Amino acid sequence: GQNIDQPTEMTATEGAIVQINCTYQTSGFNGLFWYQQHAGEAPTFLSYNVLDGLEEKGRFSSFLSRSKGYSYLLLKELQMKDSASYLCAVRGGYSTLTFGKGTMLLVSP
Amino acid sequence: DSGVTQTPKHLITATGQRVTLRCSPRSGDLSVYWYQQSLDQGLQFLIHYYNGEERAKGNILERFSAQQFPDLHSELNLSSLELGDSALYFCASSEPANTGELFFGEGSRLTVL
Numbered sequence: 001g002q003n004i005d006q007p008t009e010m011t012a013t014e015g016a017i018v019q020i021n022c023t024y025q026t027s028g029f030n031g032l033f034w035y036q037q038h039a040g041e042a043p044t045f046l047s048y049n050v051l052d053g054l055e056e057k058g059r060f061s062s063f064l065s066r067s068k069g070y071s072y073l074l075l076k077e078l079q080m081k082d083s084a085s086y087l088c089a090v091r092g093g094y095s096t097l098t099f100g101k102g103t104m105l106l107v108s109p
Numbered sequence: 110d111s112g113v114t115q116t117p118k119h120l121i122t123a124t125g126q127r128v129t130l131r132c133s134p135r136s137g138d139l140s141v142y143w144y145q146q147s148l149d150q151g152l153q154f155l156i157h158y159y160n161g162e163e164r165a166k167g168n169i170l171e172r173f174s175a176q177q178f179p180d181l182h183s184e185l186n187l188s189s190l191e192l193g194d195s196a197l198y199f200c201a202s203s204e205p206a207n208t209g210e211l212f213f214g215e216g217s218r219l220t221v222l
Contacts, residue, residue, distance in 0.1 A: 031209050042111065042199065042213035043152070087152065091209045095140065096165050101151035 002026045004100035006088050011106045012078055020073045020103045022088030033097060034062050034073045035087040043087055047073070075105075083107045112136065115200050115214035123222055127188040130217045132200030134181055140164075140203045141183040142211060143175055147196040158183055187219070195221045 003025040012018040024032070031050040035043040049055055049064035049071060061074040073086055085102040092098060112135035122128055134141050143155040154167035158177035169175075172190075177183040187194060197218050201211035 033209065033211075040197075040218075042215050043211075044111075044213070045210050048210060089152075095203065095209060096142070096154055096157055096167070097209065097211055098154060099144075099152040 002090055002092055002098040004088055004090060004098060006086075006100045006103045008101070009104045009106070011108065014078055014080060014107055014109050016078050017074065017076050018078060018105065020075070020086050020088075020105065022071045022073070022100060024069050024071070024088070024090050024100075026069075026090050026092050026098070028092040029066060030091040032062075032064055032071050033089040033091070034060075034071075035089060035099075037085045037087060037102065039085075046086075078107050080107055080109070111212040111214065113200060113202050113212050113214035115198075115217050117217055118215065119218050119220075121220045121222065122190060124190055124192060126190050126221075127186065128190065128219065130185040130187070130198050130200075130219075132183045132185070132214060134183070134200075134202030135204075135212055138202035138204055138212070139181065141177055141181070142201045142203070143169075143183070143185050144199045144201065145196045146199060146216075152199070155185070190221045192221050195219055 006022045034046040037043040047062035054063045059076045064071045087102045088100040089097040114133040139160045145153045155169040157165040175185045197216045199216045201213045
């Protein structure tokens with residue numbers, strides 16, 4: 001089975017940097033994904049890591065350590081529109097993604 | 110716009126009833142996934158179809174069933190509805206090369222009264 005843990009809530013200030021952690025225990029691993037979901041809307045893809053290391057994409061970066069079962073999403077220069085839920089998801093032995101419960105990020109002025 | 114279309118967007122029904130949710134994947138995508146999202150459970154995987162065949166099953170209740178048709182659209186049937194079935198139901202598709210990225214539809218919000 002799969003077990004994915006991430007903090008329930010985080011708060012940060014506009015312009016700051018925030019790091020959202022995700023730990024996972026899975027039977028089989030074929031990649032880790034981060035999605036952003038605004039309330040009542042569909043999740044949208046942010047990043048994908050399959051090898052150890054850092055992937056950078058504009059203001060967002062994602063890091064993976066497979067040996068530690070650990071990933072983080074780094075958001076820089078926070079904007080009010082970044083207030084959303086951030087979902088960590090793992091692809092196991094097949095193509096199915098298993099999602100964590102999400103981290104609700106609140107960005108304040 | 111992800112290119113995945115779901116209907117209806119909202120549905121209100123009573124306990125014991127049956128509903129059908131419909132999903133059209135992105136053009137060219139062969140895989141369709143169904144997920145249920147409730148406030149306390151997060152996104153729960155229900156079932157995956159690939160080119161008309163069931164590929165994987167998650168925590169899908171026996172009262173629920175799904176199929177994917179030759180034109181690749183999919184339907185999720187929910188029967189003998191209970192209050193606890195109230196949730197957002199998302200459909201997602203992924204491309205044939207299967208990087209694993211899922212493209213989600215806007216969801217169908219089901220309310221069971």
